Amino acid sequence: MRRESGTWRHQLEGYTAFVPHDLPPTPPIVFDDELWVLNSNADRALGKLNGSIEALPNPELFVFMYIRKEAVLSSQIEGTQASLGDVLEVEAQIFDPTRPDDTEEILNYIAALNYGLDRLDTLPLSMRLIREIHKELMRGVRGQHATPGEFRVSQNWIGPAGAGLKSASFVPPPPSELPRLLGALESYLHVQDGLPLLVRLGLIHAQFETLHPFLDGNGRMGRLLIAFCLCQQQELGKPVLYLSHYLKRNRARYYDLLQATRTDGAWEEWLKFFLRGVAEVANEAAETARKIVQMREAHRDGLISVLGRSAGNGLKLLESLYRHPIFTVAYVAEHLDISVQAANNLVERLVSMELVQETTGNKRNRIFRYHSYVALFSD
Numbered sequence: 001m002r003r004e005s006g007t008w009r010h011q012l013e014g015y016t017a018f019v020p021h022d023l024p025p026t027p028p029i030v031f032d033d034e035l036w037v038l039n040s041n042a043d044r045a046l047g048k049l050n051g052s053i054e055a056l057p058n059p060e061l062f063v064f065m066y067i068r069k070e071a072v073l074s075s076q077i078e079g080t081q082a083s084l085g086d087v088l089e090v091e092a093q094i095f096d097p098t099r100p101d102d103t104e105e106i107l108n109y110i111a112a113l114n115y116g117l118d119r120l121d122t123l124p125l126s127m128r129l130i131r132e133i134h135k136e137l138m139r140g141v142r143g144q145h146a147t148p149g150e151f152r153v154s155q156n157w158i159g160p161a162g163a164g165l166k167s168a169s170f171v172p173p174p175p176s177e178l179p180r181l182l183g184a185l186e187s188y189l190h191v192q193d194g195l196p197l198l199v200r201l202g203l204i205h206a207q208f209e210t211l212h213p214f215l216d217g218n219g220r221m222g223r224l225l226i227a228f229c230l231c232q233q234q235e236l237g238k239p240v241l242y243l244s245h246y247l248k249r250n251r252a253r254y255y256d257l258l259q260a261t262r263t264d265g266a267w268e269e270w271l272k273f274f275l276r277g278v279a280e281v282a283n284e285a286a287e288t289a290r291k292i293v294q295m296r297e298a299h300r301d302g303l304i305s306v307l308g309r310s311a312g313n314g315l316k317l318l319e320s321l322y323r324h325p326i327f328t329v330a331y332v333a334e335h336l337d338i339s340v341q342a343a344n345n346l347v348e349r350l351v352s353m354e355l356v357q358e359t360t361g362n363k364r365n366r367i368f369r370y371h372s373y374v375a376l377f378s379d
Helices: 033-054 059-077 084-091 103-117 127-138 175-190 196-213 218-230 244-249 250-264 265-322 329-336 339-352 371-377
Strands: 006-010 016-020
Touching: 016 175, 016 196, 033 059, 033 196, 033 218, 059 084, 059 103, 059 218, 059 244, 059 265, 059 371, 084 103, 084 371, 103 127, 103 218, 127 175, 127 218, 175 196, 196 218, 196 250, 196 265, 244 250, 244 265, 250 265, 265 329, 265 339, 265 371, 329 339
Parallel strands: none
Antiparallel strands: 006 016
């Protein structure tokens, strides 16, 4: 269906900016059989994921790694080069002069997500909270001079490198329109209009990207908004639905469908794409959770079988690797409060069992990785 989703307004400076209508779209979304089925599949996959996380022995360990995977993928969409391994090494305080220098952007994403989830306990999802989260996201990194935590007061645009306002692919609303538009979006975050939650979520994400309210970081902030909405609505007990993997794989389609909501009012095609992504990512996450349970039990059984009565420290170390999958012998000695020699002997036993791998090939300053666990989260 073709509908007007906003107006194109010519500006005195010679460019045309798009001012979207408020949500929900008018005429209303048309639910054909395909859209209903996709919504049902996505809803069912979300429920399955929630159950899978609750069945984990320690859900926080799954969340710990999943947040980092999302942070890496969402940042890579915006051009960062750092990998999940790079982030884990930085967090393990392992120095590597060859590591990409944009790791800090990913660490900021993690901090912003955790900050937002904590603040949701005391502050409802709102433009104030979004500004606070954006400030954490952009603190001290590329884009830090683009007024972190403040909505823009100048015009921005989307386009290839070197494009200006007159040749941009898309020009969001002028800053004079933003206060009213953001107020309307904030209201829609809390309204009950009878649309299914995941459909509303697809509308909210697209509207946020259309408003592009910050000078930088809008893509990452818009993807974070999905997780915050689900947690506030208590659809997920833990923040474990992240679409960046799906959006990165389908990046061109993602941008084309967002643009079609503006040019053609093609909300239905965008929503079908969004719901497919929710189902796909939720099912992948649930499968990862199942594999973690199987792997943890197999590795615990293996340690007990090989180490027997002396398996206590091995099991304690294994449990810590779900939060510190990249580590050194010094970490083991400190964590278990044992001598460096005893720590080295224990790590060598784990290497011989192929539970962990040494990654440097060095005789000194060796670095180890709980490789099978990290592989579950690697793209």
